[in-house]
Amino acid sequence: MDAEKGVLRDVRSALISIFMTHLSNYGNDRLGLYTFVNLANFVQTWTNLRLQTLPPAQLAHKYFELFPDQKDPLWQNPCDDKRHRDIWSKEKTCDRLPKFLVIGPQKTGTTALCLFLIMHPSILSNSPSPKSFEEVQFFNRNNYHRGIDWYMDFFPVPSNVTTDFLFEKSANYFHSEEAPKRAASLVPKAKIITILIDPSDRAYSWYQHQRSHEDPAALKFSFYEVISAGPNAPWELRTLQKRCLVPGWYASHIERWLVYFPPFQLLIIDGQQLRTAPATVMDEVQKFLGVSPHYNYSEALTFDSHKGFWCQLLEEGKTKCLGKSKGRKYPPMDSDSRAFLSSYYRDHNVELSKLLHRLGQPLPSWLRQELQKVR
Ligand code: A3P
Secondary structure: OHHHHHHHHHHHHHOOOOOOOOHHHHOOOOHHHHHHHHHHHHHHHHOOOOOOOOOHHHHHHHHHHHOHHHHOOOOOOHHHOHHHHHHOOOOOOOOOOOOEEEEEOOOOOHHHHHHHHOOOOOEEEOOOOOOOOOOOOOOOOHHHHHOHHHHHOOOOOOOOOOOOEEEEEOOOOOOOOOHHHHHHHHOOOOEEEEEEOOHHHHHHHHHHHHHHOOOHHHHHOOHHHHHHOOOOOOHHHHHHHHHHHHHHOHHHHHHHHHHHOOHHHEEEEEHHHHHHOHHHHHHHHHHHHOOOOOOOHHHHEEEEOOOOEEEEEOHHHOEEOOOOOOOOOOOOOOHHHHHHHHHHOHHHHHHHHHHHHHOOOOOOHHHHHHHHHHO
């Protein structure tokens, strides 16, 4: 008897059913409601189940209290399932989804890569987001809860679905816990591009970026103080430290992407090479994506000695370079910070070398140099 009660208690505490009567499907003849009310009466009269209800918003609250992990939806492409496609509005299309994602990490040359990509006649980027500048930041943050219509509105309708390549770059996707799973659910065939530079340089560039955005903690503490802060350091310093250092755990983050995407869908670009020989990198990117026509970046890019970087070559020898916030001028990293970071990232770099070896990819020169220090 006790066991029976236990079962009932479990059932009672766990079960929330949501019914839709589809009244209009029955030609508004009230048959749906009639059936529903009688079913409820039947259950109440002939079983021990206690039926309760609440207004929709309160019911939703109760439901998510009981099933908190269901708060987070996982969007899929509606067109992947014929049943969904059949009932989806004719006004809508599934073509406004990216064929590839540039996932970051921040400060590795992601904006330069985007500038070069959109020079290609078949590659189209998203429209800018008013909140996060050019980045949509859908898969990593709460924007994800705005749904796929919100996401798709950032993309143009491609004029040729087969040959046009839509993409978006959100540099925080790289180290996001959620992004790989969410991206694989909505755009499982998407290609993924990441760029790596020496994580120590990345951390320093990021710190300089924060300073120029007048982040109070970055203005208050030196770079060495940020990277070497201990567990008892003030909260703002610890937070800044985490944001500065964690994206540089390259192997762990890439491994997470590889749980959801097969290796052939992932391209790892050497950021140093992107900086010094972008045309070679762009040839590799075009091959990886399978875009056509082949675009000749050797002719379309030029080194701007004033900027100190490669830029788009315009008519009459003019250039279009990235703005002041990319390729900033700042003093070189001090030697104590360099030594600290070299040791901090040692194990992560060893893991990265093993990962690249497993993927059959060459090691970038900064990684080879760092590995020399391990021996
Ligand atoms: P710095 O400003 O620290 O030099 P991201 O766009 O991912 O934020 O990366 C910015 C970094 O891209 C810059 O960091 C710069 O070194 C690098 N970069 C690579 N190629 C570049 C280019 N052609 N123009 C400007 N910056 C480039």
